[in-house]
Amino acid sequence: MQSDKEGGDDGCPEECIALSDFTGSGSDQLAFTSKDKLLVHAKPSSDWWWAELHGVIGYVPASYLRPVGAAKERDEETCLEDPWQDEEYFASYGTLRLHLEMLSDKSRTEAYRQVIFTNSASLRNKVVMDLGCGTGIISLFCAQLSQPSVVYAVEASSIAEYTRQLVKQNDCEEVVTVLQGRAEETELPVQVDVLVSEWMGNCLLFEFMVESVLLARDRWLRKGGVMWPSSAALALVPCQAESYYAEKIAFWEQPYGLDFTPLQPLAQKEFFTKPKFSHLIDPSDCLSAPCDIITMDMYTLQVEDLEEMKGQFHFCVERSGVFHGFTAWFTAHFESLETEGATVELNTGPNSEPTHWKQTLFMLDRPVRVYEGDSISGSIVLHRNPIWRRHMTVTLQWNINSSKEETDNCQANIKTFTLFTLTLMNNSSIMLFFNHCGSIFFMQCGFVTYMHRQKVLTLPLESLDFFCVCFFCICVHRLEQRVSPCGGERLTKCLINGGDQLKISLTHPL
Numbered sequence: 001m002q003s004d005k006e007g008g009d010d011g012c013p014e015e016c017i018a019l020s021d022f023t024g025s026g027s028d029q030l031a032f033t034s035k036d037k038l039l040v041h042a043k044p045s046s047d048w049w050w051a052e053l054h055g056v057i058g059y060v061p062a063s064y065l066r067p068v069g070a071a072k073e074r075d076e077e078t079c080l081e082d083p084w085q086d087e088e089y090f091a092s093y094g095t096l097r098l099h100l101e102m103l104s105d106k107s108r109t110e111a112y113r114q115v116i117f118t119n120s121a122s123l124r125n126k127v128v129m130d131l132g133c134g135t136g137i138i139s140l141f142c143a144q145l146s147q148p149s150v151v152y153a154v155e156a157s158s159i160a161e162y163t164r165q166l167v168k169q170n171d172c173e174e175v176v177t178v179l180q181g182r183a184e185e186t187e188l189p190v191q192v193d194v195l196v197s198e199w200m201g202n203c204l205l206f207e208f209m210v211e212s213v214l215l216a217r218d219r220w221l222r223k224g225g226v227m228w229p230s231s232a233a234l235a236l237v238p239c240q241a242e243s244y245y246a247e248k249i250a251f252w253e254q255p256y257g258l259d260f261t262p263l264q265p266l267a268q269k270e271f272f273t274k275p276k277f278s279h280l281i282d283p284s285d286c287l288s289a290p291c292d293i294i295t296m297d298m299y300t301l302q303v304e305d306l307e308e309m310k311g312q313f314h315f316c317v318e319r320s321g322v323f324h325g326f327t328a329w330f331t332a333h334f335e336s337l338e339t340e341g342a343t344v345e346l347n348t349g350p351n352s353e354p355t356h357w358k359q360t361l362f363m364l365d366r367p368v369r370v371y372e373g374d375s376i377s378g379s380i381v382l383h384r385n386p387i388w389r390r391h392m393t394v395t396l397q398w399n400i401n402s403s404k405e406e407t408d409n410c411q412a413n414i415k416t417f418t419l420f421t422l423t424l425m426n427n428s429s430i431m432l433f434f435n436h437c438g439s440i441f442f443m444q445c446g447f448v449t450y451m452h453r454q455k456v457l458t459l460p461l462e463s464l465d466f467f468c469v470c471f472f473c474i475c476v477h478r479l480e481q482r483v484s485p486c487g488g489e490r491l492t493k494c495l496i497n498g499g500d501q502l503k504i505s506l507t508h509p510l
């Protein structure tokens with residue numbers, strides 16, 4: 001993978017314009033306001049660049065900047081480009097891969113089934129909206145386990161065409177009506193009694209499908225109607241992550257008996273400024289009891305609240321160990337409609353059955369030894385990306401309070417993480433390019449834009465044949481016209497390397 005690129009292609013600093021305000025956190029980040037002109041000196045990682053403003057230097061998030069020369073030309077493209085990246089987003093739900101992953105997740109799917117089963121009496125003759133029904137599983141549970149008068153199963157992706165067939169195949173077409181389209185643009189004949197949806201993402205909010213749910217609530221849920229989930233919470237715990245630290249940082253201490261430690265700061269920037277998704281934390285690596293740091297009431301939460309969600313934490317260390325980072329996950333709660341019925345909880349944490357979300361790990365730059373009785377207090381801010389509406393940054397701020405002298409009690413620590421590319425959630429998406437069927441190739445084009453941050457992708461070509469290469473080249477050609485959403489790279493090259501590798505290069509257009 002290419003990285004550590006100097007500002008412009010000629011090695012000179014590159015002038016960039018700020019697309020929106022950035023407050024920055026910590027002494028190494030540079031704050032700026034919309035329309036400020038910054039000089040980018042280096043691009044040490046794809047997400048964070050080293051830039052200068054009014055003589056002050058610091059790290060800035062790449063997705064907030066556009067090269068000045070390209071700004072005018074890009075303004076038009078930005079207007080045309082969708083800040084929700086819906087084309088790519090819904091294309092991914094138009095294939096079976098994500099649906100297979102979700103339906104194979106028993107804890108998740110059974111939680112919804114249990115909610116419907118335990119509330120079947122109350123759902124009788126009710127009007128239900130299943131927002132983002134996917135394959136229709138929740139709607140089918142409603143139709144089979146209870147007797148609603150109608151379920152409106154709304155789905156924007158092309159999977160909806162199959163959902164109709166599944167509804168018919170399972171004899172539910174009398175009750176379930178599949179409506180293909182974005183919920184925001186869908187008209188229903190009546191208001192609904194129940195709005196059910198599975199909208200949760202990594203760190204609860206990632207992908208921000210919750211916005212569609214809130215808009216539908218305000219428009220279609222009748223007064224006194226029910227939201228499922230009814231509330232949700234983001235949980236956090238300080239933790240050990242010894243093997244991940246060893247894999248990414250300690251590795252450079254002595255590979256092959258050589259001292260590669262000068263690469264460690266680069267490794268920190270490259271691997272630890274994004275969270276690690278799909279992390280499964282062993283409960284024994286939790287250094288304290290977890291706490292809910294952000295809670296959301298799905299009846300009162302407003303779309304504007306999503307711009308900045310803040311929380312506080314105070315952890316009491318229960319076992320001595322090495323504090324490598326924080327692990328986050330979420331819980332969702334479904335209120336009961338039955339008298340004295342129990343709330344159903346979907347818990348994606350380490351003490352419950354693993355789900356497909358697993359947990360999200362935020363690594364500190366430097367591990368700290370902590371002792372039983374120490375405390376770790378601080379705050380978290382989830383800041384929604386002002387331009388790319390499905391993305392966000394997470395800023396963690398913390399202090400350690402210890403009786404041990406070796407711990408720097410006064411030090412206030414702060415670190416911001418970017419949750420940007422969807423590739424992080426599933427590294428296998430590109431594998432679909434190996435499919436021998438041309439139509440899948442085209443459907444999967446969108447994934448390439450999710451991979452724009454990996455400037456060079458090298459893929460094994462075990463199953464690639466000439467037919468596939470032709471299709472791939474056509475895809476590449478089409479994508480050359482597209483500017484990727486946040487850094488300005490374009491897909492410019494597709495090389496066949498020595499017959500056994502396909503190399504895709506993404507380079508800066510300037």
Ligand SMILES: C[S@@+](CC[C@H](N)C(=O)[O-])C[C@H]1O[C@@H](n2cnc3c(N)ncnc32)[C@H](O)[C@@H]1O
Pocket residue numbers: 090093099102103131132133134135136137138154155156157181182183184197198199200209212
């Ligand atoms: C996390 S999946 C859940 C699918 C299904 N409900 C299940 O539980 O298996 C979310 C689904 O919502 C759809 N979706 C997301 N935002 C939507 C919107 N604004 N309007 C309609 N469908 C949407 C996606 O295409 C995707 O199929």
